[in-house]
Amino acid sequence: MNNQFCYRYPHPAVTTDCVIFGFDGEHLQVLLIERGIEPYKGKWAFPGGFLKMDETAEEGALRELKEETGLEGAYMEQFHTFSAPERDPRERVITIAYYALVKIQEVKGGDDAASARWFPLDDIPSLAFDHDYILRMATQRLREQIHFQPIGFELLPEKFTIKELQLLYEAILGINFDRRNFAKKMMHLEILTDLEETIWPTPKREAKLYKFNAEKYEELKRKGFRLEF
């Protein structure tokens, strides 16, 4: 028998979708999967899929992420649930959407799905379903969250320079900062640890490397903090 799961009232299908952001040092990037099956076969979409009955949405999103991109343990945040009745032509599908922040260089290698590809946020192809809308909402949320969470650090490599951090913030917010004031502001938060190392190779003078100080951040978060930009 084909339709073995029966209910007294109609039930929608529930999926998770995951908008994965990365940073290549210059632009924000989004990881997309080319759909191999109908509907929207050949179109690009976010990794995601149907929720299993014994997992939370978060678990489902993490599982799908791993299955489709090989990524594990990404920083992930639920941001909205999309429920337009006709958003999937097959049947009614409600999707719980997450965004994830990953270090782009950790993905490039372990790419199970040959069809996964990074796209710059400002040059996204036509997407399946209502994923354009989902992407807009995810981007907006990312821009809001950056004021309260040091999400930048999820997107950068372990060691980074102030300059790289600034470029990331500028890419996310679409603003340009004064180099000196940006450094001062970040240093003042005391969530950076000086690694006493310098970057190499370098085009000109070598730059100091820093890493994110997680303990200090946790302390700040308890007190409540806000990044002003």
Place this chain on the structure above:
Amino acid sequence: MNNQFCYRYPHPAVTTDCVIFGFDGEHLQVLLIERGIEPYKGKWAFPGGFLKMDETAEEGALRELKEETGLEGAYMEQFHTFSAPERDPRERVITIAYYALVKIQEVKGGDDAASARWFPLDDIPSLAFDHDYILRMATQRLREQIHFQPIGFELLPEKFTIKELQLLYEAILGINFDRRNFAKKMMHLEILTDLEETIWPTPKREAKLYKFNAEKYEELKRKGFRLEF
């Protein structure tokens, strides 16, 4: 036949729940419904119910709100979807949760559901399902949102005094403000319109009445604004 809706894969049920905040001039209040049926019969819960197949989650939340409390056109915001597999003992139920902000005095009268009652936020009875958790999350989100949205105005009557506005902000954030600085800050935003009226009766000296200036706010929101507290 009882189970007439069949699918090839298991589907969870989907509900909406709505955390309704009001303000009585002194404390934040939450509107709860006493459950008339099992499970959790007799316990208090948020208005909500199963989503219909042809409505969005937002439409469903508004519909349930109207059915259970008589409230229409409330300001409503989706804030999280709860998906723990065992959160409902009957079957797997995923709930899309909203919070609503209403003028408390507009509800008291048209109360269809005899079992609906306001409770002060700091004295909430034991709730059904995982509604305690949902409430904590809603409250947290409300506190965050107040920095970006003039949500106070959804909770106050059309005309209000600065003092009332301050009491509301104090109730939401759990802080006390300096009377003069608070007034200055609000005035500086220019989202209040002086009604050239005074409140009456008054215990002592009469206080000016204001109303919220929606156009000015829209302008501010486009530019992006932030209330510092």
Place this chain on the structure above:
DNA sequence: TCAAAAGTGTTCTCCCTACACCCATGG
């Protein structure tokens, strides 16, 4: 030796904070 990148410090201004005085009303 020159250009480009990076590290650092100073001033100015504005906004937030703390605080005080005056006015209006009811008892």
Place this chain on the structure above:
DNA sequence: CCATGGGTGTAGGGAGAACACTTTTGA
């Protein structure tokens, strides 16, 4: 007339913005 609440003004401090000089390195 006095207590209570409401309206408004001011001085001080701290943080952000604007801005300049020095150092290092590769060409």
